[in-house]
Amino acid sequence: MTDGSTGQPSTAQPSTARHRAAPAAAAGAGTLLQLLRDGVPRTRSELSALTGLARSTVTGRVDALLAAGFIAPSGETASTGGRPPATFAFNPAAKIVLGADLGATHARLAVTDLAGTVLTAVNADLEIALGPKAVLDWVVEHGRKLLDEVDRPVADLLGIGIGLPGPVEHSTGRAVNPPIMPGWDGFDVPSYVRERIPVPVLVDNDVNIMALGEHFTAWPEYEHLLFIKAATGIGCGIIVGGQVYRGAQGAAGDMGHIRVAGADDAHCRCGNTGCLEAVASGAAIATALTGEGIPAGGSLDVVELARSGSVPALQRVRQAGRDIGEVLAGAVNFFNPSIIVIGGSLALAGDHLIAGVREVIYQRSLPLATRHLRIAAARTGESSGAIGAGVMVIEHALDPARLNAGTAV
Numbered sequence: 001m002t003d004g005s006t007g008q009p010s011t012a013q014p015s016t017a018r019h020r021a022a023p024a025a026a027a028g029a030g031t032l033l034q035l036l037r038d039g040v041p042r043t044r045s046e047l048s049a050l051t052g053l054a055r056s057t058v059t060g061r062v063d064a065l066l067a068a069g070f071i072a073p074s075g076e077t078a079s080t081g082g083r084p085p086a087t088f089a090f091n092p093a094a095k096i097v098l099g100a101d102l103g104a105t106h107a108r109l110a111v112t113d114l115a116g117t118v119l120t121a122v123n124a125d126l127e128i129a130l131g132p133k134a135v136l137d138w139v140v141e142h143g144r145k146l147l148d149e150v151d152r153p154v155a156d157l158l159g160i161g162i163g164l165p166g167p168v169e170h171s172t173g174r175a176v177n178p179p180i181m182p183g184w185d186g187f188d189v190p191s192y193v194r195e196r197i198p199v200p201v202l203v204d205n206d207v208n209i210m211a212l213g214e215h216f217t218a219w220p221e222y223e224h225l226l227f228i229k230a231a232t233g234i235g236c237g238i239i240v241g242g243q244v245y246r247g248a249q250g251a252a253g254d255m256g257h258i259r260v261a262g263a264d265d266a267h268c269r270c271g272n273t274g275c276l277e278a279v280a281s282g283a284a285i286a287t288a289l290t291g292e293g294i295p296a297g298g299s300l301d302v303v304e305l306a307r308s309g310s311v312p313a314l315q316r317v318r319q320a321g322r323d324i325g326e327v328l329a330g331a332v333n334f335f336n337p338s339i340i341v342i343g344g345s346l347a348l349a350g351d352h353l354i355a356g357v358r359e360v361i362y363q364r365s366l367p368l369a370t371r372h373l374r375i376a377a378a379r380t381g382e383s384s385g386a387i388g389a390g391v392m393v394i395e396h397a398l399d400p401a402r403l404n405a406g407t408a409v
């Protein structure tokens with residue numbers, strides 16, 4: 001790989017554009033692989049027709065992909081006579097990836113194949129505040145154990161993806177002024193991990209990898225997706241044209257500190273007043289309920305109260321949905337997403353959160369922007385972050401531009 005010295009993409013953006021073919025002139029092995037990643041077996045003639053490449057060129061590139069293991073022969077097509085042509089399909093078992101979803105107090109680690117299927121996983125209570133070395137040592141130790149469990153050597157590992165619960169500079173893999181991660185500011189996460197397991201290491205924030213995991217496993221047909229994580233805080237992962245959109249400094253989607261009307265007396269941990277997070281986060285609801293004489297320690301307590309039918313908890317969750325909807329209504333007009341996916345622990349409170357979101361968005365957004373807009377609950381569950389961290393690595397390594405340059409196969 002061109003970035004072998006750092007494990008980071010030179011352009012900083014892993015591609016998720018697996019359904020789109022590059023122009024024929026640029027078509028190399030990577031473009032063929034993107035075509036085959038839908039799992040449909042194709043013959044050399046079909047690949048030639050789809051890419052506009054000469055048969056001899058296709059043959060050479062198919063051979064390279066076969067040698068790398070990314071595709072495998074998948075039998076022969078029916079033929080009207082003579083020797084039937086061989087077909088080839090994507091081989092998700094060729095390599096594996098390791099995805100780590102590191103939260104404030106909890107970690108999940110998963111090994112997946114190249115189709116994002118979880119082969120094995122482990123959960124643990126792990127405080128991110130223990131600092132980078134202790135937490136990453138845990139990732140390395142348990143990552144190796146998971147590889148042993150699935151009986152695959154490090155040589156089969158395409159890379160490691162890591163999600164952190166704070167702002168991350170994706171191009172360097174370093175956390176930037178993370179509020180709840182003492183000791184992590186500026187720490188070189190990729191280098192530290194790569195010294196222990198020598199494969200490419202990519203890092204992003206937890207909301208972006210959850211968005212990627214949800215998009216890849218549950219909503220691949222939607223090109224423009226907003227993923228909302230409503231939990232202790234509130235964040236948004238943005239998928240544009242099938243790829244994570246991070247913005248100029250990686251701060252895109254930080255919707256928790258957008259102002260909500262009528263919340264001026266709510267003080268936010270960022271120092272401002274009236275932030276969405278100060279009124280609609282799990283932490284804010286827990287504080288408000290406790291003030292009403294209903295003790296709640298955090299978003300999981302709020303979920304439990306709502307599920308047990310506590311009317312004040314249900315009302316506050318519904319109102320949180322409306323507040324989130326108010327901020328999203330502007331985003332819908334501005335960004336015109338095809339789907340909004342609501343996830344995070346607060347979404348486990350049932351339909352009340354999403355009902356509040358829907359109520360305001362359909363009322364406040366422009367009809368053209370909402371005509372085909374879908375608003376849905378997250379589907380991938382507790383694995384979305386770990387799967388997404390792995391998907392970040394897969395999309396980076398199998399990026400057509402990278403493969404077409406002849407660097408990976």
Ligand SMILES: [Zn+2]
Pocket residue numbers: 256257268269270271272275277278
């Ligand atoms: Zn704020």
